[in-house]
Amino acid sequence: MDSIPLFQMEKVSKRYGGVHALEKADLTVEAGRIHAILGENGAGKSTLIKIMAGVVMPDEGRMLMKDQEMSFSSPAAAVRQGVACIFQELSLIPDLSVADNIMITDPPKRFGLIDRRKQRLIAMDALARAGAEDIHPAALVGDLPLSRRQLVEIAKALARDPKILILDEATSALTAADVEKVFAVLRRLRNEGMALLFISHRMNEITELADTCTVFRNGRNVATYEAGSRSENEVVEMMIGRHYSHVFPPKPRAAAIARRPALECRTLSWDNRLKNISLSVRPGEIVGLGGLDGQGQRELLLAIFGVLRGMDGDIFVDGQRVSINSPSAAKVQSLGMALIPEDRKTEGLMLPMSVRDNLSFAALDMLSVRGIIDSQAERQANEDMLRLLAVKTDGLNGPVSALSGGNQQKVVIAKWLMRKPGIILLNDPTRGIDVGTKQEIYQLLRRLAEQGAAILYYSTDYDELIGCCDRVLVLYDGTIKGEFAGNELNEHALVASALNVDHDMGRTRIEGPSS
Amino acid sequence: MSEALPMRTVKRIPKFLRRADPAILTAFGCIVALIIVGSVYSPSFLSTDYLLQQLKVASFLGVIATGMMLVILLGQIDLSVPWVVAGGAMMACAATAYGPVAAALAIPFGIFCGTAFGTLNGFGVAYLRIPSMIVTLATNAVAQGLMVVYTGGFAPRDSATNAMRYLATGALVPGVPNAVVVWALVGAGMVFMLTKTRFGRAVYGIGNRERAAYLSGVNTRRVVLIAFAISGGLSALGGVLLAGYASKAAQAMGDAYLLPAIAAVVLGGTSILGGKGSYLGTVAGVILITLLQSILSVIQMPEAGRQIIYGVVIISMLLLYGRTPSKG
Numbered sequence: 146m147d148s149i150p151l152f153q154m155e156k157v158s159k160r161y162g163g164v165h166a167l168e169k170a171d172l173t174v175e176a177g178r179i180h181a182i183l184g185e186n187g188a189g190k191s192t193l194i195k196i197m198a199g200v201v202m203p204d205e206g207r208m209l210m211k212d213q214e215m216s217f218s219s220p221a222a223a224v225r226q227g228v229a230c231i232f233q234e235l236s237l238i239p240d241l242s243v244a245d246n247i248m249i250t251d252p253p254k255r256f257g258l259i260d261r262r263k264q265r266l267i268a269m270d271a272l273a274r275a276g277a278e279d280i281h282p283a284a285l286v287g288d289l290p291l292s293r294r295q296l297v298e299i300a301k302a303l304a305r306d307p308k309i310l311i312l313d314e315a316t317s318a319l320t321a322a323d324v325e326k327v328f329a330v331l332r333r334l335r336n337e338g339m340a341l342l343f344i345s346h347r348m349n350e351i352t353e354l355a356d357t358c359t360v361f362r363n364g365r366n367v368a369t370y371e372a373g374s375r376s377e378n379e380v381v382e383m384m385i386g387r388h389y390s391h392v393f394p395p396k397p398r399a400a401a402i403a404r405r406p407a408l409e410c411r412t413l414s415w416d417n418r419l420k421n422i423s424l425s426v427r428p429g430e431i432v433g434l435g436g437l438d439g440q441g442q443r444e445l446l447l448a449i450f451g452v453l454r455g456m457d458g459d460i461f462v463d464g465q466r467v468s469i470n471s472p473s474a475a476k477v478q479s480l481g482m483a484l485i486p487e488d489r490k491t492e493g494l495m496l497p498m499s500v501r502d503n504l505s506f507a508a509l510d511m512l513s514v515r516g517i518i519d520s521q522a523e524r525q526a527n528e529d530m531l532r533l534l535a536v537k538t539d540g541l542n543g544p545v546s547a548l549s550g551g552n553q554q555k556v557v558i559a560k561w562l563m564r565k566p567g568i569i570l571l572n573d574p575t576r577g578i579d580v581g582t583k584q585e586i587y588q589l590l591r592r593l594a595e596q597g598a599a600i601l602y603y604s605t606d607y608d609e610l611i612g613c614c615d616r617v618l619v620l621y622d623g624t625i626k627g628e629f630a631g632n633e634l635n636e637h638a639l640v641a642s643a644l645n646v647d648h649d650m651g652r653t654r655i656e657g658p659s660s
Numbered sequence: 661m662s663e664a665l666p667m668r669t670v671k672r673i674p675k676f677l678r679r680a681d682p683a684i685l686t687a688f689g690c691i692v693a694l695i696i697v698g699s700v701y702s703p704s705f706l707s708t709d710y711l712l713q714q715l716k717v718a719s720f721l722g723v724i725a726t727g728m729m730l731v732i733l734l735g736q737i738d739l740s741v742p743w744v745v746a747g748g749a750m751m752a753c754a755a756t757a758y759g760p761v762a763a764a765l766a767i768p769f770g771i772f773c774g775t776a777f778g779t780l781n782g783f784g785v786a787y788l789r790i791p792s793m794i795v796t797l798a799t800n801a802v803a804q805g806l807m808v809v810y811t812g813g814f815a816p817r818d819s820a821t822n823a824m825r826y827l828a829t830g831a832l833v834p835g836v837p838n839a840v841v842v843w844a845l846v847g848a849g850m851v852f853m854l855t856k857t858r859f860g861r862a863v864y865g866i867g868n869r870e871r872a873a874y875l876s877g878v879n880t881r882r883v884v885l886i887a888f889a890i891s892g893g894l895s896a897l898g899g900v901l902l903a904g905y906a907s908k909a910a911q912a913m914g915d916a917y918l919l920p921a922i923a924a925v926v927l928g929g930t931s932i933l934g935g936k937g938s939y940l941g942t943v944a945g946v947i948l949i950t951l952l953q954s955i956l957s958v959i960q961m962p963e964a965g966r967q968i969i970y971g972v973v974i975i976s977m978l979l980l981y982g983r984t985p986s987k988g
Contacts, residue, residue, distance in 0.1 A: 452875070476877035486875050493875075495868035497936060506865055507876040509858045516857050560876070 149212050151176040151340050152197075152228075152309055157206030158364075159192050166192040168364040169206070174309060179331065179341045181355035181372070185384050185607070185640065189364040190344055194313050197342070198230040199223030210308075221250070229307035231298050231315045239287030244268035246286050247301045271304035272297070276330040292323030299330060310334065311342040316350060328354055346437050348377060348644045362386045377646045385607075385636050392584050393612030394591040397429070404428055405464060407599035408568045410449065413458035418444050420623040422458070426568070426599040431590060433614030434603040436643045441623035442603040443487060446570045449601070450484040451475045462568065476507065476564060483507075483566035485558055485574050493557035494545050501527055501541035503556055508563040530559040535585065551582030558586070562593075569593065569600045575609060587613050607639050621645045681937075683929025686980070687944035694951045701959055712837065718950035719843035720901050721920055722943065726843075726850050727778075727894030728921040729942045730887045733854075735867045735934025736792035738891045740781055741921055743803035745914025748774040748896025749903035750807055753818035766821045770900045771893050777803055778892015782885035792888075811911070819908045828904030839901055846894065851939045863887060867934030923974045924949045 152174040159167040167189045174180055184190045195201045197208075199217030207214055210226055217223040223230075237246045244265050245252075253263040268282040277296040286294060295315065302310055312331075316324050331354065335341055345351055351358065355372040360383045368383050375383075406425035413422040419441050426432045434442045448456050451469035459466055462480050469475045475482040486492035494503050504527045505512055512523045527541055534555045538548055545556055554574060561569070571590075575583045590613060594600055604610050610617045611634055619627040619642040627642035629635075698705035724741060731738045752770025755762045762769075777799055784795035810816075830838045854860035862883045865873035874880045898917065903909045928945030930937025952973060956966040 450875075471877075471879070472875050473877040473879045484875060486872075491869060492872050495865050495872055495935070498864060498868055502861060502864065506861065506873070506878075509861060513858050516859060518856055518858060518861070520856075 150174065151211060153209040154193075154197075155207050155209070157193075157196060157203045157208070159196065159201065159203050165364045167196070167203070170361070170364065170366050172359060172366060173369075174340045174342060175357070176308070176340045177335055177338045178356040179335050179343055179354055181343045181345070181351045181358045182361060183351065183358060183380065183384060184361035188361040188384070190361055191313065192364075193361070194230065194311055194342075194344065197223070197228055197309075197311060199228070224250070224305050224307075227306070227308035228311065229302035229305050229309070230311040230313065231302050232313050237286045237294055237298060237301070240285065242283050242285055243272070243280055243289075243297050243300075244282035246297060247271055247282075247304050249301075251305075267304060268300070271300040274303045274334075275300035276326065276333070292319055292326070295319060295323070295327060296330070299327070303334075307339070309340045309342060311344075313344045314346065316345060316347070324350065346644065348380075348646050352377075360384055377641075381637060381640050381644070381646065385640055392587075394588050396591075396615060397595070406461070407463060408449070408601065409461040409464075411459045411461070413445070413448055413456060413460070415444060415448055415453050415456045418623050419448060419456075422620075422623075422625055424601075424618055424625065426601050428567070428597045428599050429594050430616070431594050431600040431602055431614045433610040433617035434601065434620060435607065435610050435617045435639050436620040436626070438605055440620040440643075442620050443572055444623075445620070446484060446572050446601065446603060449475075450482060450570060476566075478564075481564070481567035483561035483564060483569050485561060485569070485571045487572040489550075489553050489557045493560075494553060496546040497544055499542050500536075500538050500545050500548070500556060503545045504530055504541070504560050505563065507560045511564065526563055530563055533562070534559045534589065549579075551578040554578050554582065554586075558589070567598055569598050571600065571602045571604075573603055573605055575604065575606065583609075607636050610634075610639065611636060619643055681929045681941060683927075684938065684941040684944055686977075687927055687929070687941065687948050690977075691944065691948050691951060694948070694955060698951070698955045698958070701955075705955075712835070712840075714950055714954055715947075716837040716839050717954070718946050719837070719839040720898050720905070721917060721924060721950060722843040722946040723846050723901065724895050724898035724917050725921040725924040725942055725946050726846050726939075727891030729925045729928075729930055729937065729939065730850070730863065731792070731891045732922070732925050732930055732932060733863050733867045733934055733937055734884060734887055735870075736785060736884070736888075737922070738778075738781065738796050738888065738895075739793060739918065740777060740796040740800040740803060740892070741895050741918045742912070742914035743800045743807060744774050744777045744892050744895040745899035745902065745917055746909065746912065747777065747803045747807050748899035749909035749913060750810065750816050750818075750899075751896075752824060752900045753816060753820055753903055753909045754810070756818050756821055763821050764823070767823060767827070767900055770903075771896045774896020774899070775889050775893035778889040778895070779885065781892060782888030785888060786881040786884035796888075807911075813911075815911060816909050820903045820906075824900055824904030825907060826904070828901045839905070842897075842901065846897070847939060847943065854939060859883065859886065864935055867931075867936070869935075919974075920949045920953075927974070927977055 150173045154170065154172040156169045156171065157167055158165065158169055170189065170193060172193065182190050182193065192201065196203050199220045199222050202218070208216065215226060217226065217228070238249070241249070247268045248264050253260045253267065265282045272278060272280050272282065275296050277293065277300060280289065280293060280297065286297060289297065316327060319327065331341055343351070343354060352372070357369065358372055359369045360367050360380065362384060363386070367386060404427050407428045409425040411423050413419055422445060424432070434445065436442060444453065447453050449460060451471050451474055460469060461467065467480060469480070472484065475484070490496060495506070501523070505523050508526065509518060512519055512526060524541070531538065536552050536555045536559065538552060545553060548556065558574065575586055590600055590602065602614060616628060616630040617634055617639065618625050619629070619639060621643065626645060627638070629638050695705055704710055724745065728738055728741065748770040751773040752766045755766040755769045781792070781796050781799050784790045785792045826838065827842060828839050832838055832841065854863065862873060862878045865876070865878060866880050866883060870880055899909070899914060902913055924945035925937070925942050926932050926945070927948055928937065928941025928943070930941060952970065956969060961969065
């Protein structure tokens with residue numbers, strides 16, 4: 146390996162606001178090898194890929210292709226330099242033919258019109274390289290099953306004749322049998338001398354496919370090693386590393402929360418994204434939902450809150466079976482549910498509206514008589530909430546968009562606390578807010594639990610789950626893979642369970658009838 | 661924290677100006693300018709008689725634009741105005757043929773028919789999830805078809821009841837036309853609904869971010885349905901007033917009210933995307949449109965030129981508002 150590497154990245158950094166997404170990251174990609182990138186949520190993997198694909202520009206650092214310095218100002222520029230990317234979400238247009246999709250950015254032309262014959266030949270050639278000769282170039286993409294579409298996606302990338310092919314979670318939509326087919330194609334491409342960069346959350350796929358692995362953590366590359374030279378336990382250790390720690394309020398002893406559950410779910414299933422989930426939350430308890438991003442945690446919270454249609458399974462509130470078919474049914478006083486949604490800007494708040502309108506929006510039924518708002522009671526309730534959560538605002542009449550991110554999040558929480566809910570569902574409420582506000586939220590959650598609320602708390606931050614929750618359920622591929630409490634609740638156990646890796650430090654228990 | 665700074669600087673402007681929407685100020689400014697321009701042409705523009713007459717004509721548009729505003733605040737549109745106006749008018753007049761009791765109920769019956777069409781619109785938008793542009797256009801066609809069947813395509817024979825004539829042309833308070841009183845009552849009801857009720861808050865919430873409103877536990881579909889029903893009812897009320905004014909209903913009598921109603925709402929500063937706007941702005945928009953139409957006809961501009969100027973003025977004012985930043 147003395148020859149010049151195909152692609153090198155040196156000391157590349159990227160900041161979003163005050164957050165370092167990448168910090169002086171280095172990466173060397175060799176031709177003819179499959180290079181896997183590993184890391185936790187937010188370790189910088191997707192930023193790295195976006196920089197390589199020309200989607201975002203790095204703040205500093207340089208990139209070398211065969212020792213030639215270069216920069217990608219746009220995805221099209223990256224493609225010209227030989228970097229092609231396949232993302233998790235398919236980029237195909239279902240109403241166009243396979244050939245049209247493959248050549249969509251740069252179709253062959255004759256007299257200014259698309260040369261269909263030539264386009265078809267190129268598409269057939271690309272499909273053959275992707276191991277999908279049996280797909281007809283004139284077929285509509287929408288008529289193909291998912292696994293075939295993924296092959297078309299690969300063919301589309303190959304038609305640009307890349308030197309480096311990046312696959313970002315490209316297999317997550319596929320079944321095991323389809324993954325095998327795709328892997329065979331990827332191995333052949335490697336043997337033809339292409340460099341492949343592979344990102345997956347599935348450890349077994351990485352073990353099976355990769356030649357080289359690089360681990361990212363907190364925006365830096367911490368280790369690069371030959372595949373198979375480290376045990377899975379060592380890899381998990383590398384991914385965790387050492388974290389800064391938050392200040393968490395002390396947890397009560399387990400005896401304090403031994404009552405019948407306020408919220409219980411039995412065998413919840415929805416659209417293949419939630420599979421047989423059973424869980425219970427008792428009053429006074431904070432139950433965490435862990436696991437990698439997008440393993441069904443959001444869907445689970447939405448399902449409990451009555452947002453998802455066509456859900457199977459039963460939900461019990463205070464021991465009574467209930468059917469909840471909309472958020473307005475979930476928030477009635479007898480159920481007392483509240484959902485702090487994922488994206489405060491689009492789901493939690495009406496940004497141009499005033500702080501007042503936003504704060505009291507979910508509780509207006511309690512502040513009005515026969516549909517007419519009691520403005521006195523409304524102002525009182527709003528001011529109580531601003532004080533309770535220490536929201537920093539210029540007044541109730543300004544638009545909520547003028548508040549800082551942390552204060553906006555406080556408004557989202559406050560608008561639901563105004564209803565004094567007994568069951569609180571939180572969907573990653575601390576994302577993108579400052580450390581001080583985070584700590585206030587931890588303390589608030591603990592105080593609410595002490596007052597008897599049952600809290601189900603999804604967070605992408607493992608530290609939070611460990612510091613804040615009495616119990617943590619880890620989701621993987623729509624099922625609960627593990628439940629951890631007390632001493633078993635540590636980062637190693639969470640990460641290993643999130644990656645669906647068996648290990649000896651924390652015993653993995655599988656809950657419910659799914660076992 | 662830096663986001664708080666612009667709010668500080670705004671505070672130096674006097675309070676009543678700071679709170680007012682720049683679009684509303686512009687609209688009122690244009691009204692004054694139009695009256696001045698008109699008075700240069702003919703001094704009678706400044707007479708109370710002329711202005712009251714304009715206000716009376718404006719009140720028909722005002723009632724219709726009130727319903728349109730509610731729908732636009734939701735981020736939707738109601739294109740069924742023309743034939744719901746005509747349908748309301750024709751059905752109210754039709755009631756006269758069925759004896760004195762029916763004649764007494766003519767006005768409520770006309771409004772009821774409009775509300776039914778509006779409910780159809782609302783059902784299509786809220787529950788069937790058809791884009792409002794399509795479903796209201798279809799409702800307009802259905803209403804037209806029904807009215808043509810009813811009248812046989814000729815001018816309807818029934819004439820307006822005395823109550824309808826009184827409502828449109830009488831003056832309960834001397835000097836103030838009843839039509840203006842009706843508009844004032846409708847407007848006051850709308851202001852109350854938008855500012856003091858849960859329904860009004862929900863309308864603004866849905867217009868700004870339907871998903872957030874839904875996740876806050878608002879029954880968004882019911883709100884949308886009711887808003888369209890109200891819009892249909894107010895269109896029909898506008899039709900009833902027009903029929904009273906002209907003593908009878910007529911084919912295509914509502915055609916002249918669709919574009920002006922939308923234009924009045926948007927000229928008054930209500931965002932065409934929904935979620936933002938005040939009723940005062942709609943009042944300004946209605947008066948502005950009415951004065952513009954009046955002046956163009958008084959200076960005896962030929963019809964073609966009138967239409968062109970009318971359209972150009974609306975487009976240029978919308979462009980003007982489009983440039984103003986949303987945060988005042």
